[in-house]
Amino acid sequence: MNGSNSADPGSSGVRRRSDATRTAILAAARERFAADGYERATIRAIARDARIDPSMVMRYYGNKEGLFAAAVSVELELPEPGSLPRHDIGRALVTRFLDLWEENEVLTALLRVGATNQAGAERMQGVFREQVMPVALLACPDPEQAPARAALAATQLLGLALTRYVLRFPPTVALTREEIVAWLAPTVQRYLTAPSP
Amino acid sequence: MNGSNSADPGSSGVRRRSDATRTAILAAARERFAADGYERATIRAIARDARIDPSMVMRYYGNKEGLFAAAVSVELELPEPGSLPRHDIGRALVTRFLDLWEENEVLTALLRVGATNQAGAERMQGVFREQVMPVALLACPDPEQAPARAALAATQLLGLALTRYVLRFPPTVALTREEIVAWLAPTVQRYLTAPSP
DNA sequence: AGCCTATGCCAACACTCGTTGGCCAACAAG
């Protein structure tokens, strides 16, 4: 029925005249999903932001789910535990996470959607399983404990993101980057490498 | 226009014939808000769960916002830092939070709604300010640092709730209550009472 | 040039939502 194409302008070699429109749609979608969550981010509003007709969104991304899938793709690019001193992994992870949350709004969108949308939650689980777990597997002493230790680190890092970038608790927003690193790095370090209590 | 009444059956002395209906509505609302968030928890679905007509919800609670306000009221009843040894406050807080999240779904509803709804986020800020901050004020050495320290403790506790009760990361769900307390209590304790790093 | 596909907009469909007003039965007060 729709014989055209998939998504992701710029990754494949094909150049299309509509690439500008496609990226505009994705950018607007990311913004809206990050600001409003899944339900309140309407296709009409996204199209309005991108200055095109709502039907274009459907043509290029199939439906709302497809748009979300195309708009939110996460590459954490976490530091490799092998490439730095064992006792610095906590600090490295915290700083990397702060960078990630502040360099664009993809993670905010993912968290806002994940909180109320089943598909969004599953996508977050996927990111955790395939991008956070491997780091724990390399960093922690006993590989069998890796899932639990990765889970603990995730509670701390996602809790920071939740209160700072989503709920926007004033005292959490007021923390400086240095304060956050100084307080949280030892926690994450302990969750990953300290002996079980 | 509506000369009848406000909310909350059982608190005031007035007995109304409709009290059973009112509590049924609130129970159904809590369930739906906890499971679906604000937008997808429709008044029609809540009314169906409570086996009454949607218009009754409007009559008793005015509108959807009013229903949410009536359905979600939080009393954390956190332990008083003065009433136990200084080094046990972390453990006491973590166990209390676990109890709270498991005894009913109000907190899940509040978090799910807060993640996508401005009013919900503000309500969470209110709970934090009026019920968590005071504990930090009594527990931490320098009162001036209380907001920051309460904020840090909140990142850890809400991060646990988010990954365990909302996103349901399997490794976080798999943690036993004892493991959680053993790992998190020292963290919260440190955030509240340890000297600044 | 002429053709054909890709790009875009418009108008509409079918549906769901929150919300309203009117109507009827059950109860309470006189």
Added chain:
DNA sequence: CTTGTTGGCCAACGAGTGTTGGCATAGGCT
């Protein structure tokens, strides 16, 4: 009993949603 009030349902409104199909047009091809 009569009267007024309360509790409940039904039907509908207006707005907004995701989604669809058709129609114009602009580019790139031969």
